[in-house]
Amino acid sequence: MNKRKVALVTGANRGIGLEIARQLAEHEFHVLLGARSLEAAQDATEALRANALQASSLHVDLNDKATLISTADEVERLFGHLDCLVNNASICLDAGRVSKGSMLEIFRDTYETNVFGLFTLTEIMLPNLKKSCAANVVNMSSAVGSLAIWGNKELLRAHNLRPTFAYCSSKTAVNALTVLMAEAYAEFGIKVNAACPGLVSTRMNGYSGARTPEEGARIAVKLATLPADGPTGGFYNDEGRLPW
Numbered sequence: 001m002n003k004r005k006v007a008l009v010t011g012a013n014r015g016i017g018l019e020i021a022r023q024l025a026e027h028e029f030h031v032l033l034g035a036r037s038l039e040a041a042q043d044a045t046e047a048l049r050a051n052a053l054q055a056s057s058l059h060v061d062l063n064d065k066a067t068l069i070s071t072a073d074e075v076e077r078l079f080g081h082l083d084c085l086v087n088n089a090s091i092c093l094d095a096g097r098v099s100k101g102s103m104l105e106i107f108r109d110t111y112e113t114n115v116f117g118l119f120t121l122t123e124i125m126l127p128n129l130k131k132s133c134a135a136n137v138v139n140m141s142s143a144v145g146s147l148a149i150w151g152n153k154e155l156l157r158a159h160n161l162r163p164t165f166a167y168c169s170s171k172t173a174v175n176a177l178t179v180l181m182a183e184a185y186a187e188f189g190i191k192v193n194a195a196c197p198g199l200v201s202t203r204m205n206g207y208s209g210a211r212t213p214e215e216g217a218r219i220a221v222k223l224a225t226l227p228a229d230g231p232t233g234g235f236y237n238d239e240g241r242l243p244w
C-alpha cells in the first residue's frame, strides 16, 4: 500500500486505544484500528482520516479467533508486515460489588479477553511482526497487576489501588506474558513491553480517572516507537520503570 510503518491497536474505537491510534498516526504510522464492532472501528477511522491521518479499520474481537486470523491475513495481504502491535483492548467486570456466585464466570470472561485473547492475537500476528525490521509489542497493563506494589504497604499507599480479583490478577498475567514473550521473541528482533497509563478517565472506570486519554496514551506510544536497540521485557509508566 505504501512505505509507512504499520501499527495495529486493539480496542481502538474509544478511550485510551483511540488516542494511542491517533498519536501513532501522528508519528507517521499507518494505523489499523481494531475493534470488536467493525462499525465502531470505521467511525473512529473516519475521525482520524478527517484530520489527514492514515488509518484503516479491522474487525478484531479477542473472543472470536476467526476475526484474529482474518486480521493477520489482511495485514499480510495489504502490507506484508506489522511494525507495532498495541494490545490495548481489555475488560474490567469486577470493579463494583460482585456476588460470590458470579465470581467464577467473571474470572473466566476477564481472562478470556485480557489474557487468552491478547496472547492468541500476538501469536497469530507473529509472522507479520517477524517481517518488520524492529517490531514493538506493547501490552496495556496496570499498576494493579504489580505484585511488588500489592506486597509493599508504602508503595500501595502511594498508588492508591483497590483490589479486584479478576481484573487485577489478569493484569499480573499480562505482566508475566510480557516477560516471557520478550524472551521468546528476542531472536526475531521483536521487543515486548508493558505500559501503565495511570488512572485515566474512560468508560472502564465510569470516567472517574484524573488523567485524560491523551495523557494515558503517551507511555504506550513511547514504547510502540522504541528504536531497534531499545529496551525489552520492562513495565513502564510516564515516570519510568514500575516494579513487577
Ligand SMILES: NC(=O)c1ccc[n+]([C@@H]2O[C@H](COP(=O)([O-])OP(=O)(O)OC[C@H]3O[C@@H](n4cnc5c(N)ncnc54)[C@H](OP(=O)(O)O)[C@@H]3O)[C@@H](O)[C@H]2O)c1
Binding pocket: 010, 011, 012, 013, 014, 015, 016, 017, 035, 036, 037, 040, 060, 061, 062, 063, 087, 088, 089, 090, 091, 113, 117, 140, 141, 142, 143, 196, 197, 198, 199, 200, 201, 202, 203, 204, 205, 209
Ligand atoms: N482507564 C484507566 O484508568 C486504566 C488504568 C490502567 C490500565 N488501563 C488499561 O488501558 C487499556 C484501555 O482501557 P480504557 O480505559 O481505554 O478502557 P475502555 O474505554 O473501556 O476501552 C476498552 C476497549 O477494549 C475493547 N474491548 C473489550 N473487549 C474486547 C474484545 N473482546 N475484543 C476487542 N476489543 C474489546 C472495548 O470495545 P467496545 O467499545 O466494543 O466495548 C474498548 O474499545 C485497557 O487495557 C485497560 O485495562 C486503563
